[in-house]
Amino acid sequence: MNNRTPFYRNTYRRDDLILRRKKIAASFPDGDVALFVGAPATGAFDVFRQYNDFYYLTGTEVPHSYLLISGDTAECTLFLEPLDSRMERSEGPMLSLEDASAIYQLTGIEHVKPRHSLKAACAHANAVWFPNENQESSQACQDTIRHAFHSKTTDPFDVAVTRQEMVASELGLRQTPKNCLTAQLNSMRLIKDSTEVRWMRRAGELTARAVNLAMKSTKPGMFEFQLGAIADAVFLTGGATRGGYRPIIATGENIWNAHYFRNNTVLSDGELVIMDYAPDLHYYTSDIGRMWPVNGSYSAVQRELYGFIVEYHKLLLDTIAPGLTPEEIHEEARVKALPLIDGWSWSRDVYRQAGIRVAEFTGHCSHTVGMAVHDNGSYFGRPIEPGLVFALDPQMWVPEENLYIRVEDTVVITEDGYLNVTADAVLELDDVEGLMAQVPVF
Structure with missing residues (x-):
């Protein structure tokens, strides 16, 4: 035990953790405290993953831990x-009560x-503040958690509550909208600092590498899940712990189901x-979408539709700039797309109409990305600013034929433009075909 070194992932700089906790403390009155409930052990032979908010503030990964911040x-x-x-x-060693000195030095x-002693510490406070009770753990985000709890409400025999609600009840505390830190945490996590961007760049690079290798490896007769296995190998050898979310790898009619799994x-x-799949690397993920032909060559119709959405994607990328609102980006891209639509060689009018709807759709600047693939915080209705990370996800629907076409990248807004962290994933159709003609190297 003399050489004992407890595990610590060292994702964040110490000063960044301190600054985040000070921002939390400044958001509620003196005499109050904020309580963060850590994730429990799952009881499985799995790799423990801390709740995102807890990790964001402490960088520690110990089951059943608690954080108290004084206002x-x-x-x-x-x-x-x-x-x-x-x-x-x-x-192996894990941070524990005996590691106070090391914890102070690290965090x-x-x-x-x-x-x-937690109950007594809370009892001395004027009031106790809580984060969002729907805390994200492995592969979870707010919409998946809300869906899960909606499903529970339809089950008359499931009376489960969140871990945070259970702890609050045991401590004799009550959560209300007045003592909720959700808005503060969302605003903090919405804008990534330089350390977070560094992890997201690395996650994006791994994502692109996985997609490219999956393209090279694709052959008729393979299963969708085999492409996922290739991606997992890239993620794990690159230092990721797991996938950041369940893989979407869909072929044929499965593509119509946007979150097919x-x-x-x-x-x-x-x-x-x-393929839409990215790693969980130091608690950060990415998001991507690429479509390619199973046989290595796009058909005429596939080139027509996917080629159009790729060109529209490039128009959006050319439009993104700090200071613009998402609404302004969509409108500028719509105007730029008019000659593209008029000059495109459409084989059917329903395809042309789908192209028009692409330009009119105002959701291509999609969800934020970060610790969760659908991360926290809203950025519509205001100018985008450096540190914002979101998925750029232009989509086309042809309901007459149950066709769904899309391409997706993860972009980070910078002082003078943007950084596409998944740009290494081959985009141009000719380049995709050229890549698929190569022999994959594992």
């Missing part, structure tokens, strides 16, 4: 269990106390396949 001094207390020698002999958290269909000659 008057901004001092913080981490509540942990004592060192479990038996568990550490089995699984700047001033105090480490036993978990049983079963990935159990055989790839057939003449069909397209789409």
Whole structure:
């Protein structure tokens, strides 16, 4: 035990963690405290993943831990269990109650106390503030959590509550809209600092590498899930812990289901396949969409439709600039697209009408991306600013034929433009065909 070094991922700079916690402390009155409830152990042989908000503020990964932030001094207390020698002999060292000095050096958290003292610490406060009770863990985001809880409400036998609600009840505390930190945390997580952007660049590079290797490897007769396995190998060898969300790898009619996930269909000659999958790297992910022909050559209709959406995607990229609102970006791109639509060689009028609807659609600047693939915070209705990260996801629907065509990249707004972190994923149709003609190297 003399050489014991507890695991710490070291994702963030110490000063950044301190600054984030000070921003939280400044958002509520002196004499109040903020309580953050860490993720529990799952009871499975899996790799533990902390809740995103908790990790964002502490950088620590210990099940059943708690963070208390004081509003008057901004001092913080981490509540942990004592060192479990038996568990550490089995699984390796983990931060515990005995590591207060190391925790302070790594995170700047001033105090480490036993978990049983949490109730008394909360009792001394005038009021206790909470984050959003729907805390994101592995592969989760707010919309998936809301969907899960909606499903629970239709089950008359499921009376489960969130972990945060359970803890608050045990402490004799009540969560209300008046003592909620959701808006503050959303605004903080919406704009990424330089360290976060660095992780997102690396996640984007891994994402693009995985897509390119999957393209090279695609052959008729493969299963969708085999392309996912190739991506997983790229992610894990690149330092990721897992996929950032369940893989969307769809071919043929499966493409119509935007969030298809079963990935159990055989790839057939003449069909397209789409991949939308990114890693969980130091708690940050990316987002992507590329479509390619299973046989290595786009058909005339595939070139017509996917080629158009790629060109429109490039128009959007050329329009993005800090200071513009998403609404202004969509409108400028719409105007730029008019000659593209008029000059495009449409084989059917329903395709041309679909192209017109693409230009009129105002959701191509899509969801934010970060610790969750559908990250927190809204950016519509105001100028975009440096540090904002979102998915650029132009989409085309041809309902008459159940066709859904899209391409997607993750962009970071910078001081003078943007950075496309998934740009290394081959985009141009001729380049895709050229890549697919190469022999994959694993």
